[in-house]
Amino acid sequence: MTTIDDRLRAVRARIEAAARAAGRDPASVGLLAVSKTWPAEAVREAAAAGQRTFGENYVQEGVDKIEALRGLGLEWHFIGPLQSNKTRPVANAFDWVHGIDRLKIAERLSAQRDESLPPLNVCIQVNVSGEDSKSGVAPDEAAALARAVAGLPRLRLRGLMCIPEPTGDDALLRSRFALLRALKAQLAADGVAGAPQLDTLSMGMSHDIEPAVAEGATIVRVGTAIFGERGRPAG
Numbered sequence: 001m002t003t004i005d006d007r008l009r010a011v012r013a014r015i016e017a018a019a020r021a022a023g024r025d026p027a028s029v030g031l032l033a034v035s036k037t038w039p040a041e042a043v044r045e046a047a048a049a050g051q052r053t054f055g056e057n058y059v060q061e062g063v064d065k066i067e068a069l070r071g072l073g074l075e076w077h078f079i080g081p082l083q084s085n086k087t088r089p090v091a092n093a094f095d096w097v098h099g100i101d102r103l104k105i106a107e108r109l110s111a112q113r114d115e116s117l118p119p120l121n122v123c124i125q126v127n128v129s130g131e132d133s134k135s136g137v138a139p140d141e142a143a144a145l146a147r148a149v150a151g152l153p154r155l156r157l158r159g160l161m162c163i164p165e166p167t168g169d170d171a172l173l174r175s176r177f178a179l180l181r182a183l184k185a186q187l188a189a190d191g192v193a194g195a196p197q198l199d200t201l202s203m204g205m206s207h208d209i210e211p212a213v214a215e216g217a218t219i220v221r222v223g224t225a226i227f228g229e230r231g232r233p234a235g
């Protein structure tokens with residue numbers, strides 16, 4: 001039987017190979033283990049295998065897991081769509097939010113983040129594929145939103161995030177990831193948020209780790225390749 005430990009090793013090996021192929025330091029690519037739909041025990045198993053950062057998509061499920069695993073000192077990233085009436089628990093239970101695509105959500109997170117906590121790390125989600133149905137700001141609106149978010153006191157703008165359309169076309173995927181990289185470089189050149197802290201490109205999932213790392217991903221968000229197909233136990 002394949003364990004979470006085995007799968008984590010395999011994913012780390014993929015990241016390392018992709019980084020080396022791109023002439024990048026493998027340590028410059030963070031692995032976010034996406035544990036949505038999996039029980040706290042699966043997260044505990046991954047943590048025992050050395051994984052420290054986890055991603056969740058659903059507010060209540062995520063908050064429950066964070067509570068259950070409080071003693072492990074893990075870092076939690078909210079990566080799902082966020083409705084404005086659910087911002088408060090996210091603002092206070094999570095360390096990062098990746099999918100900011102509206103100023104209103106960012107303003108609420110900033111206002112609700114407890115003073116006793118460090119600023120909440122956030123990424124702006126960009127719709128790099130131009131699909132009507134996907135969330136994310138249009139590429140030409142990213143700079144304006146980034147500027148506004150960077151001015152909010154209880155948030156720390158860290159970079160950009162994207163979810164390209166599903167495709168087996170590697171060249172197309174690379175062009176989507178390259179667009180995100182170029183947008184972040186432009187933000188840094190314009191001095192938005194202060195260049196040193198604008199250090200994050202959150203891009204790449206189980207099926208497209210390699211093109212994302214080739215285009216500069218600093219966080220890949222990987223669920224299936226670590227925990228198994230959602231709705232089915234790993235094995």
Ligand SMILES: *Cc1c(COP(=O)(O)O)cnc(C)c1O
Binds near residue numbers: 223
């Ligand atoms: C579910 C999810 C992932 C992980 O996807 P896998 O294909 O299971 O690796 C990454 N990012 C986001 C935003 C997700 O919702």
